Amino acid sequence: MTPLLVGWAANPMKPAVLMVDVDGVVVRHPDPSGWTARIEEDLGIPRPALQARFFEPCWDDVVHGRAALRDRLAPALAEIAPHVSCNQLINYWFEGDAHLDETLLLELADVRASGVPLHLATVQEHERASYLWNTLRLRDRFDDMHYAAQLGASKPSPDFYAAVEQRVALPASAIAFIDDNEKNVEAARARGWSAALWTPGATLSTLIPELKD
Template identity: 30%
Template sequence: MGIGVFAFIREHRADDTLDRNPNGCPNPNRLTMTQSNAILGPQTVIAWDFDGVLNRNIVDGRFVWADRFEVDIGHSLDGFEKAIFRNNFDDVITGKVDLRNRLNEWARSVGYVGGVDALLEYWFENDALPDPEVGAVMDTLNDRGFRQVIVTNNESRRATYIEGEMGFGERVERVLSSGRMGVRKPAAAFFALVTETLEVEPGQMLLIDDCPKNIPAAISSGWRAFHFTGDTRHELPLALGLS
């Protein structure tokens, strides 16, 4: 069936700032829309971003799992973020540094005695907020026989949690995470490694992602892309030919 796949390309501005987003995506500013006619055929592979798309855990640029951090954990959230996310977190995201080791360093520095494994469980459980509407789209695509994967900037421990405890391992073909692959979006090498792993051509791939930087990067790699935002989420079924 013929559809229009919408790619929303962000207009970069000089006053961009990063908020508390470990994936490194800036707050959305003005967006422009381009449209390319395409066919969502039987060979198309839908590549879902996880946080902010399948998992509705980001509100106004912040990860809501940490909203009660200071109450529940008893330590400064800002200090935690500086130690974990603002200390070359790319090394964690790409698997060079174990997240558990990074958390252990923070725990020792502040005297946290709750246990690193319990903290990981607290983090992952409170960060597990699957979006039922988007999940329904995924299930419909599965019913229609489309290949689906998750492509996410997450380290390996959380990727395993997404597959197992959150149940996505049974809903997609693969969870392709930066921690396992050693490279993260929006690097061209990430997209190339995905297509190589799946043994497909770039033109077969359709990325659904909320991070503005990843959309042009995917398109430059020969993929098609849908920029998923609060304003565009209702257009997703139509773009996929489901309504």
């Protein structure tokens, strides 16, 4: 058995691991429009053009690991903003979408200190996943990360949750999960996870009472 499963077997009422979403949970942008809110003023890139030329036709392949971010972003920028390099946009994006919820992170640290490992379960492509883990140093606060480009599937597809279960070698009933998207929560519950919808101001012990055991 894995160490996670051993710990859960000792106290099957308590989750063996807590899975945590990133965007909207650990990272919450103060502007409802997100990191692109001022992109035209700051970089001269029209938001509708970026959406139409890059995100709509390319993002599905990028976020599922079928294409590299820069391979799809570079030709899009060449058309809509030739004065902006891939590095400039990626730095603007990642640095502008890095607002950590320190209050939640403190609460999560208490959960981790109680013996429940913390994992990130998130829809990311490879470069931002690395930025979150290494540059923002979420690796210091979490024990592992499972993300879409790595798994080849994204929430709320059942394949995402099944792939996470396989990676951690745990039964669905041993996994707790918080996410700010109701569809993602419902899909996790359908797999048998103990899942709760995260909203700002909520507390983990209220959403997942098993964490208190």
